[in-house]
Amino acid sequence: MPELHELTAVEARAAIARAELAPAELLAGARARHDLVEPHIRAYRRVDFERAAAAAGRPRAGALAGLCLAIKDNIADVDGPTTCGSKILANYRSPYEAAVVSRVKAAGAVITGKTNLDEFAMGSSTENSAWGPSRNPFSLAHVTGGSSGGSASAVAAGSAQLALGSDTGGSIRQPAACCGVVGLKPTYGRVSRYGLVAFASSLDQIGPLARSVADAALLFGAIAGHDPRDATSARVELADYSAAAARGVRERLDGVRIGLPREYFGAGLDASVGDRVTEAAQHLERLGATVREVSLPMSRHAVAAYYVIATAEASSNLARFDGVRYGHRAGSAGAAAAWPPGSAPTGAPPSSLAELFAGSRGEGFGPEVKRRIILGTFVLSAGYYDAYYGQAQRVRAKIRAELEAVLQTVDLVLGPTMPTTAFRIGEKTADPLSMYLGDIYTTGANLAGIPALSLPGGTDRAGLPIGLQLMGRHFDEATILRVAAALEAHAYPPLTPVFPRAEVVA
Amino acid sequence: MELSVDQVARLACLTLTPAEQREMSAQLERIVAYVQQLREADVANSFDEALRGAPEPEWRADEAVQSEGARLLEHAPHTDGRFFLVPAVFGAAESRGDGDRA
Numbered sequence: 001m002p003e004l005h006e007l008t009a010v011e012a013r014a015a016i017a018r019a020e021l022a023p024a025e026l027l028a029g030a031r032a033r034h035d036l037v038e039p040h041i042r043a044y045r046r047v048d049f050e051r052a053a054a055a056a057g058r059p060r061a062g063a064l065a066g067l068c069l070a071i072k073d074n075i076a077d078v079d080g081p082t083t084c085g086s087k088i089l090a091n092y093r094s095p096y097e098a099a100v101v102s103r104v105k106a107a108g109a110v111i112t113g114k115t116n117l118d119e120f121a122m123g124s125s126t127e128n129s130a131w132g133p134s135r136n137p138f139s140l141a142h143v144t145g146g147s148s149g150g151s152a153s154a155v156a157a158g159s160a161q162l163a164l165g166s167d168t169g170g171s172i173r174q175p176a177a178c179c180g181v182v183g184l185k186p187t188y189g190r191v192s193r194y195g196l197v198a199f200a201s202s203l204d205q206i207g208p209l210a211r212s213v214a215d216a217a218l219l220f221g222a223i224a225g226h227d228p229r230d231a232t233s234a235r236v237e238l239a240d241y242s243a244a245a246a247r248g249v250r251e252r253l254d255g256v257r258i259g260l261p262r263e264y265f266g267a268g269l270d271a272s273v274g275d276r277v278t279e280a281a282q283h284l285e286r287l288g289a290t291v292r293e294v295s296l297p298m299s300r301h302a303v304a305a306y307y308v309i310a311t312a313e314a315s316s317n318l319a320r321f322d323g324v325r326y327g328h329r330a331g332s333a334g335a336a337a338a339w340p341p342g343s344a345p346t347g348a349p350p351s352s353l354a355e356l357f358a359g360s361r362g363e364g365f366g367p368e369v370k371r372r373i374i375l376g377t378f379v380l381s382a383g384y385y386d387a388y389y390g391q392a393q394r395v396r397a398k399i400r401a402e403l404e405a406v407l408q409t410v411d412l413v414l415g416p417t418m419p420t421t422a423f424r425i426g427e428k429t430a431d432p433l434s435m436y437l438g439d440i441y442t443t444g445a446n447l448a449g450i451p452a453l454s455l456p457g458g459t460d461r462a463g464l465p466i467g468l469q470l471m472g473r474h475f476d477e478a479t480i481l482r483v484a485a486a487l488e489a490h491a492y493p494p495l496t497p498v499f500p501r502a503e504v505v506a
Numbered sequence: 507m508e509l510s511v512d513q514v515a516r517l518a519c520l521t522l523t524p525a526e527q528r529e530m531s532a533q534l535e536r537i538v539a540y541v542q543q544l545r546e547a548d549v550a551n552s553f554d555e556a557l558r559g560a561p562e563p564e565w566r567a568d569e570a571v572q573s574e575g576a577r578l579l580e581h582a583p584h585t586d587g588r589f590f591l592v593p594a595v596f597g598a599a600e601s602r603g604d605g606d607r608a
Contacts, residue, residue, distance in 0.1 A: 305544060324592055335583070353594075374514050392541075
């Protein structure tokens, strides 16, 4: 008999539906697990088990009835601060809740709290949180991946069954890969971004993190769908995603065509990761799928195009944090009272409006956010705009066209999620470019707007998880979930929550 | 990098310490050198290909919706209950303004 925190969401849901398990018991299991693991992994920015207990005591019918769900702290709720991992929003309380929060509540989910992230979701390791990094339960000396690292770590360690993350260039899939869980970045427009604090609006998308494909499908089905409050939300028919995952477990994959991009297997890819992708392709062939090589020559420009477009959009989106309407204000103690221990505003009180703007931002933003604002402002500045931003948009269009053309000839593209397994905390903080290069496989799906999922595909020699990425056609999350579920059922069983382990040595 | 970090920081309304400027200059120089590769990419007809078959945008009706109004003031660092307070643009006293107009 598994312990309560070991139940998958689908198992717990079935037990609750049969009245064999009460939501309050399930929550108590998550809470007990949280108390054990959280001092090690620091996955949460805020927990509220009292509020969660009240919700669990009033069971609601719905797809997520009674399930324990954590939410990334850049998705607005009205129960406490939404900090985005930033000092500038340390005491910010949203006046409204995100569409996805309303949807998971309406589906009966019990919200355990808000999870840690790279500041404003900018990063690939969760080291950029003003409150310090979350840690990988597979090895506490290693990063969780980012930016949804708290969500991935909580799910992997069993202090939440399900979690919401956001993905602008890989921020759901990379932490999923690092922490051995499933993460889905839906098609751009599939899930409402209403209430998601904007980083790069043409790339951002909210999606699920979970321990199994069926769990991810369950949560995705609960949050997907049109929302008039998000102008980019698409009115495109939904599929039965749980049925798609179930079909993958039940049926062979005859007729499914998988492409392996030749460019993905070049320099920079760890052999241990590449071998697992090759092995996954062989599993798919045994299950009846056909696998063939495809070519994505423009993919080598994805990181460059991404870091121009994403930072340009960020520099514009983050202009709203000016110390006037909300958030930290230079010379004022309000938000600073909630800052991490040991940090305090440094500047003199501003004497002009210009100093108020620049000083509030200088004190409130962390180094990576500042770096991206500077880069984004530069690539949009007169004299450079066309050479950088304009050219990046043209490259983006090419990347999109190329992926769409390949996805006319195959149903899915298989590859690694990341070139390596999780790296050590601190290993790349002084070298942002090397951190950015780790986004090589994930940024393409955001630039093209297509859905992509990371599935755990075993571990390397040190025992650190390896992520396999499946990319599909616009709005065809169902095929991704079907094939991922088949791989999971026949080759890579879902993770049992990991008790945090001290450092592993590769 | 063709532009100084100091100059771009002013454009971005962002105060940086001298140490931050030094560190960022070196890092951004490498990052900008890396993204120069975009110039090599063949981008002929790029938008034509990308926009083929793209769905028509969906327009929403032009209807007034209730704004959060006064509740938004609750989150501001300094207000007088009706307006956001900011340092004076002209003169020395703190004055009324909404930040956008100022």
